[in-house]
Amino acid sequence: xxxxxxxxxxxxxxxxxxxxxxxxxxxxxxxxxxxxxxxxxxxxxxxxxxxxxxxxxxxxxxxxxxxxxxxxxxxxxxxxxxxxxxxxxxxxxxxxxxxxxxxxxxxxxxxxxxxxxxxxxxxxxxxxxxxxxxxxxxxxxxxxxxxxxxxxxxxxxxxxxxxxxxxxxxxxxxxxxxxxxxxxxxxxxxxxxxxxxxxxxxxxxxxxxxxxxxxxxxxxxxxxxxxxxxxxxxxxxxxxxxxxxxxxxxxxxxxxxxxxxxxxxxxxx
Amino acid sequence: xxxxxxxxxxxxxxxxxxxxxxxxxxxxxxxxxxxxxxxxxxxxxxxxxxxxxxxxxxxxxxxxxxxxxxxxxxxxxxxxxxxxxxxxxxxxxxxxxxxxxxxxxxxxxxxxxxxxxxxxxxxxxxxxxxxxxxxxxxxxxxxxxxxxxxxxxxxxxxxxxxxxxxxxxxxxxxxxxxxxxxxxxxxxxxxxxxxxxxxxxxxxxxxxxxxxxxxxxxxxxxxxxxxxxxxxxxxxxxxxxxxxxxxxxxxxxxxxxxxxxxxxxxxxxxxxxxxxxxxxxxxxxxxxxxxxxxxxxxxxxxxxxxxxxxxxxxxxxxxxxxxxxxxxxxxxxxxxxxxxxxxxxxxxxxxxxxxxxxxxxxxxxxxxxxxxxxxxxxxxxxxxxxxxxxxxxxxxxxxxxxxxxxxxxxxxxxxxxxxxxxxxxxxxxxxxxxxxxxxxxxxxxxxxxxxxxxxxxxxxxxxxxxxxxxxxxxxxxxxxxxxxxxxxxxxxxxxxxxxxxxxxxxxxxxxxxxxxxxxxxxxxxxxxxxxxxxxxxxxxxxxxxxxxxxxxxxxxxxxxxxxxxxxxxxxxxxxxxxxxxxxxxxxxxxxx
Numbered sequence: 001x002x003x004x005x006x007x008x009x010x011x012x013x014x015x016x017x018x019x020x021x022x023x024x025x026x027x028x029x030x031x032x033x034x035x036x037x038x039x040x041x042x043x044x045x046x047x048x049x050x051x052x053x054x055x056x057x058x059x060x061x062x063x064x065x066x067x068x069x070x071x072x073x074x075x076x077x078x079x080x081x082x083x084x085x086x087x088x089x090x091x092x093x094x095x096x097x098x099x100x101x102x103x104x105x106x107x108x109x110x111x112x113x114x115x116x117x118x119x120x121x122x123x124x125x126x127x128x129x130x131x132x133x134x135x136x137x138x139x140x141x142x143x144x145x146x147x148x149x150x151x152x153x154x155x156x157x158x159x160x161x162x163x164x165x166x167x168x169x170x171x172x173x174x175x176x177x178x179x180x181x182x183x184x185x186x187x188x189x190x191x192x193x194x195x196x197x198x199x200x201x202x203x204x205x206x207x208x209x210x211x212x213x214x215x216x217x218x219x220x221x222x223x224x225x226x227x228x229x230x231x232x233x234x235x236x237x238x239x240x241x242x243x244x245x246x247x248x249x250x251x252x253x254x255x256x257x258x259x260x261x262x263x264x265x266x267x268x269x
Numbered sequence: 270x271x272x273x274x275x276x277x278x279x280x281x282x283x284x285x286x287x288x289x290x291x292x293x294x295x296x297x298x299x300x301x302x303x304x305x306x307x308x309x310x311x312x313x314x315x316x317x318x319x320x321x322x323x324x325x326x327x328x329x330x331x332x333x334x335x336x337x338x339x340x341x342x343x344x345x346x347x348x349x350x351x352x353x354x355x356x357x358x359x360x361x362x363x364x365x366x367x368x369x370x371x372x373x374x375x376x377x378x379x380x381x382x383x384x385x386x387x388x389x390x391x392x393x394x395x396x397x398x399x400x401x402x403x404x405x406x407x408x409x410x411x412x413x414x415x416x417x418x419x420x421x422x423x424x425x426x427x428x429x430x431x432x433x434x435x436x437x438x439x440x441x442x443x444x445x446x447x448x449x450x451x452x453x454x455x456x457x458x459x460x461x462x463x464x465x466x467x468x469x470x471x472x473x474x475x476x477x478x479x480x481x482x483x484x485x486x487x488x489x490x491x492x493x494x495x496x497x498x499x500x501x502x503x504x505x506x507x508x509x510x511x512x513x514x515x516x517x518x519x520x521x522x523x524x525x526x527x528x529x530x531x532x533x534x535x536x537x538x539x540x541x542x543x544x545x546x547x548x549x550x551x552x553x554x555x556x557x558x559x560x561x562x563x564x565x566x567x568x569x570x571x572x573x574x575x576x577x578x579x580x581x582x583x584x585x586x587x588x589x590x591x592x593x594x595x596x597x598x599x600x601x602x603x604x605x606x607x608x609x610x611x612x613x614x615x616x617x618x619x620x621x622x623x624x625x626x627x628x629x630x631x632x633x634x635x636x637x638x639x640x641x642x643x644x645x646x647x648x649x650x651x652x653x654x655x656x657x658x659x660x661x662x663x664x665x666x667x668x669x670x671x672x673x674x675x676x677x678x679x680x681x682x683x684x685x686x687x688x689x690x691x692x693x694x695x696x697x698x699x700x701x702x703x704x705x706x707x708x709x710x711x712x713x714x715x716x717x718x719x720x721x722x723x724x725x726x727x728x729x730x731x732x733x734x735x736x737x738x739x740x741x742x743x744x745x746x747x748x749x750x751x752x753x754x755x756x757x758x759x760x761x762x763x764x765x766x767x768x769x770x771x772x773x774x775x776x777x778x779x780x781x782x783x784x785x786x787x788x789x790x791x792x793x794x795x796x797x798x799x800x801x802x803x804x805x806x807x808x809x810x811x812x813x814x815x816x817x818x819x820x821x822x823x824x825x826x827x828x829x830x831x832x833x834x835x836x837x838x839x840x841x842x843x844x845x846x847x848x849x850x851x852x853x854x855x856x857x858x859x860x861x
Contacts, residue, residue, distance in 0.1 A: 005648040005725070012733065013660055020664065020740045029744040029768075031680060032761070045676050053667045060634060060663040067641035068656060071577065072648065078579050078838045079643025085583030088635040096631045100624035103674060108617065110676035115613035132439070132531070151528040152535050163530070197531040198432040198439055199543060201608070201683065205749035205761065210679050214543050214610040215431050216526025232759050236683035236751050238425050239432060240440040241351035244754035 006072025010065035017061035021054060032206050035227040035252065039208035041110035048106070052099060114209070119190035119222035126181065126189060129162055130213040131196035133242030135233060136161040139176040141266060147172025154196065176265045181233060182251040184258035185225045192220045201237035204250055212237050225252040280394050282820045292402075294394035295820055299401045300380025301714065303371050306401075306408060310367035311700075312787070313412075315780050317360040322773040324348045326766065328756035341441075342420055351441045353755035354423035358442075359414070361426030362450065365557065366457050367408055369695065372703045373564035374499070375404070375464055378492040380714060382468060384811040385489045387477020387828040389821045392470035396463050403460035410453035414446040422447040425753060427554070430524030430546040434516040435538075438531045451514040458507035461499055468496035477810070479830030483585070484850070486809045486834040487574075490588050491567025494595045495560050501599070502556040509549035516541070547609055551602035558695050559598045562662075563591055565702020566633065569655040572709050573637065575807050576652035577644035578846060580835035580860045582636050590629035590636075597626045607675040608682050616675040623673035630666055634659065645838075649805070650724030654705035657732045658698055664736070665693025668743055683753075686746020693739045704731070704786070711790075712804050716817045717797030723789040727782060734779025741768050806847050808836050813851045829853075836860055 023029060034043055070076065081088075127138040127146055140146045147169040154163040164172040183189045193202060195213035202221070203210040206229075211221045235246035253261060283289035293299060323332050328348075335343035342352030379397065383390055391397045414421040423442035424433040428450065437444035472493040476485070485493075512523040520537070524546045527539035570587060574580055581587055603611065603619030637659050646652065668690040671677050681687065704727075711719045750757075750765050757766055803812040810830070814822055830850045840857040841848035848856050 003646070003648075005653070006646050009648070009653060009656060012729075016660070016733070016736045020736065023744050029748040029765075031747060031749060042676050042680055045674060046671070046680065049671050049674065049677060053670050057663060057667045060638065061660060063638050064641070064656070064659055064663075067638060067644075068646065071641055071644035071646040076645050077643070078645055080579075081582055081639035081642045085586045085636060085639075088582070088639055089586060089632055092628055092632045092635055096628050097625075100627050100670070100673075101621070103670065104620050104624045107620070107674040107676045111613070111616060111679075114676075114679065115616075151530050154530045154533070154535075156533065195529075197529050198435070199429055203683070203749075203751065205680070208680055210608050210682055212609050215529055216541070216543065217610050219610045232761060234751055234759055238354070238423075238429065238753045240443075241349070241354065241423065243354070244350060244756050245758060247759060 003072035003074050006068050010069035010072070013061050013065040013068070017058055021058060024050065024054060031208075033227075034208055035206045035225050035229065035231070036208050037224040037226060038110060038113040041113060042208045045103075045107050045110055049103060052103070114221065114223070119220070120188050123188040123190035123222055124183060125192070126183070127162075127192045127194075128181070128202065129194055129196050130200035130202070130235065130239075130246075131161070132198065132240050133235070133246035134179065135181070135202070135235075135246070135248040137178050137181045137248075138162055139178075139262065139265070141174030141176055143171060143174055145171040147175055149194075151196075174266065174269075176262065176269055178265060180249045180251060182253055182258060182261050183225055184255045185228055185252050187255070188222055188224045190220060190222045192218065194218050198239050199237045200235045200239050200246070203234050203236040204231055206231045207250070210236060228252050228254060280390065292398060294390070294398050296379050296383050296391045296394070296397060297714070297818065297822075299397050300376050300378070302401050303376035303379055303404070306405060307368050307372035307376055307703075308790075310363045310371070310408065312783075314360050314363040314368060315783065317356045317363070319777060319780055320348070321353060321356050321360065322776045324353055324755065325757070326770045326773045339415070339420060348755075350755040351423050352420065354425070354753070355421040355442050355446070357753060358422050358425050358450070359411070362411060362454070364696065365426055365561070366454065367404075367411075369561035369699050370461065370557070371404065373568065373699055373706070374492065374495050374560060375400075375461075377488070377568060377703075377706050377710065378468060378495070378564060379464075381710065381811055382489055382492050383471060383475065384814065384818060384822050385486050385809055386472065386475065387480050387810050387823070387830060388471060388475035389823065391467050392474055393467050396467050400460045400463040400467065403456055403463065407453045407457035407460060410449050410456060414449040414453075417445040417449065419444045420446055422450045427550060428513070428546075429550075430513065430516070430541075430543045431526075431529060434513055434524045434541075434546075435529065435531055435536060436517060438534055438536070448514065448517050451510050451517065455507060455510035455514065458503040458510065461503045462507065465496040465499040465503070468492055469500065472496075477828045477830055480850075484830055484833050487570040487581075487584070487587060488564065488567035491563045491591060494591050495563045498556045498563070498595045498598060499560050502553045502560065505549055506553035509546065509553070513546065544606075544609060544611060547606055548602070551605045552599075554605065555602040556595075556598040558691070559594055561695050561699045562702075563595065565658065565699045565706075566591065568702045568706040568709075569658045570637070571809070572651050572655040572705050573640070574835050574837065575709075575805050576647045576649065576655065577640060578647065578837045579640070579644055580837060581640045584833070584835070584861065587633060587636055590633045593629040594626060597622050597629070601626060604673055604675075604678070607678045620673055620675055624670070627670065627673075634663060634666075649708065650719070650721055650728055651705045651709035651805075653725065653728045653732075654701050654708065657728065658701040658705060660732075661693055661698040661701055661735065664740070665690060665695070665698055669694065680749070681746055683751060684746035685742045685750045685752050688752050689739050689742025689746060692742065693735070697735045697739060701731075704728075707790070709805065710811075711793065712800030713811055713816045713818070715794050715797070716800050717793050717795075718800050718804065719793040719797055720789050723785055727785045727789065730779060730782030730785070734775055734782060737775035738772055738779060741772050744768065806845070808832075808847050808849050809834055810850055813849055832856065832859060833861060
């Protein structure tokens with residue numbers, strides 16, 4: 001068959017495009033159920049983008065296949081695309097331009113929810129420290145105040161992960177340090193983050209939260225969980241040989257259970 | 270714009286073996302040297318990716334013979350997590366710098382830019398020789414990191430500080446290996462800067478009579494624009510690497526803040542900023558994506574036009590889109606850093622240019638597609654790879670729309686979605702340009718034809734294989750699969766391991782397919798049928814000279830250019846369906 005190789009190409013492109021789209025359409029691999037108050041905005045943005053991208057992807061691959069098929073025919077004649085380049089440029093400017101500006105503008109809603117407003121004043125205050133290759137969390141205790149940090153006093157052997165000095169700092173004496181993060185649901189959590197050594201990141205898929213720890217910078221995120229459960233917190237910033245194994249657990253509890261958990265932890269300190 | 274008409278004799282013919290094949294000032298030899306270096310780098314890089322893929326699907330399993338590569342990194346043939354990260358770092362560095370920068374830009378650009386514009390050589394032939402040998406030195410520095418006691422660096426090709434800056438306290442591979450990495454990239458930047466300057470001067474000063482800028486073929490334009498990008502990008506990475514090396518060996522603190530406790534030791538640094546490294550790195554890093562892809566866009570356009578037997582819908586729009594992409598590439602680097610802790614308001618400043626870059630990229634794609642309408646396709650291996658490039662560019666490009674949006678990036682950042690995106694658009698699409706260029710220009714470069722049958726087998730394996738490897742990466746990312754993990758031990762990652770197995774098998778098979786390419790390349794070099802001067806009926810200047818061209822390209826003659834570059838399917842006086850740029854014959858209705 002003359003032009004067979006071109007036609008084969010067209011068929012293979014169509015098959016590959018459809019095969020690529022099937023797992024997306026069937027939702028074979030998707031983000032897990034969202035357990036945050038802001039996550040639905042991110043999910044909606046992801047879905048809208050997926051629809052627009054999916055249509056553009058399939059349309060471009062099909063048109064490529066169609067035109068290659070047509071121009072592989074043995075009797076094909078040289079013709080010019082009707083309308084010329086000008087029409088295409090205008091179409092791209094108007095259609096793609098408005099599409100991407102809209103995506104960019106609407107997408108800011110979810111971003112603004114996480115980053116443009118400060119945490120509410122009565123948010124649960126929790127501090128987290130990332131170090132090779134563990135996360136630690138600190139609660140301020142009954143006095144509601146965090147004691148100051150002294151990096152020179154960090155001593156993992158003596159379980160002084162944060163470098164606290166309770167002997168001299170009154171505020172540190174009731175601070176609660178744990179290896180897992182417990183939070184109450186339906187209350188905003190203000191997570192204050194710092195790194196002990198190198199860069200790390202805090203990622204909880206279900207919370208739709210990812211934020212790097214940057215050495216030397218005090219950063220924070222805030223979020224509100226809506227469901228009770230146990231979820232994995234993982235590091236997503238390459239931090240050394242144990243990076244793949246750097247994780248902690250997030251327990252989202254009812255307010256009652258959270259209060260009880262906090263009390264038990266305080267008793268253990 | 271008026272053409273530059275000065276004809277400069279840069280050098281005489283080579284007189285000794287060393288001058289001819291090793292320390293040559295001939296741009297064609299240097300182009301081949303770059304190609305050879307990229308070829309070695311790509312196979313080493315691919316081999317490393319095989320090892321990584323094998324490890325990922327069975328982290329405690331043995332990879333036979335691996336301890337020969339590193340007794341420390343693979344005791345009893347079982348790869349350690351840190352050695353996985355070493356291979357990952359070396360794979361990324363080799364591929365981005367020594368393959369994707371060297372092959373489409375330095376190798377083909379060196380060989381064909383002067384010939385396409387009618388010059389006898391580059392503007393500064395000695396500089397040119399120096400750029401290659403500087404790049405070669407950079408390669409030696411990098412490879413030597415395999416042989417230092419604590420192994421190659423583990424901080425990834427992005428070498429984020431402070432992990433890359435604090436030294437071996439932070440883990441294996443961060444001692445001498447990381448310093449060698451810094452030295453290698455520092456040296457690479459010097460070579461690339463010299464090369465970029467040379468390309469720019471050559472394009473502006475050495476065009477033949479009649480070769481106006483608008484008459485330059487698209488690849489020459491692409492190399493010229495890429496040189497302008499490279500000049501600014503490498504000029505930032507160069508000092509960044511110097512600062513990183515100083516932090517490591519001279520006790521400075523450019524990227525290291527106060528109060529870091531690593532391995533229970535308080536680090537003697539204060540005042541530095543890890544984000545400064547990220548800004549400097551990505552100010553280079555994002556334009557680097559376009560340094561890799563623009564030359565391939567040029568090469569693919571050139572080959573498509575030749576196979577379609579008609580010019581693209583608009584030469585001018587294509588050039589303007591490439592310029593727009595180059596310009597915008599400097600305004601988007603922060604989209605790599607949405608969750609890095611930089612001011613969240615700056616995400617607005619980075620997301621819109623990133624989204625807007627979609628417009629020239631879409632126009633280019635539409636022009637390629639619309640130009641295919643009503644074409645008379647001659648399918649060769651080169652044209653298959655050029656068509657495959659369009660498919661790959663679309664597939665890899667569209668996923669960028671997700672990552673350009675900071676809100677979605679909160680979820681997808683640092684997942685395999687990103688890995689899938691950049692491998693497809695920057696890696697595979699760009700390599701398809703290199704493959705297309707190889708099959709197309711091999712006859713000119715060696716005087717021998719490559720086997721089309723083997724070439725087509727190679728194409729089908731690579732095309733289908735690349736989809737099988739890189740499309741599933743996107744699915745993994747949607748499920749939240751974090752990248753740069755040497756094993757998947759988390760509860761939510763374990764169910765994804767079957768997908769990784771599929772990718773590993775696809776990667777090994779597709780990699781084996783590349784052996785067909787290597788065989789074809791070597792076999793054809795010696796046994797391929799003799800190549801005529803113009804086997805593809807092409808119009809540009811490189812096809813007006815013998816295959817391979819003489820040392821001074823045009824045999825002492827001064828070429829004169831009469832036409833715009835792509836006079837296909839026109840009525841000339843010779844009766845053929847094309848008119849060469851150097852042919853003085855009149856064309857009834859010339860293509861613009």
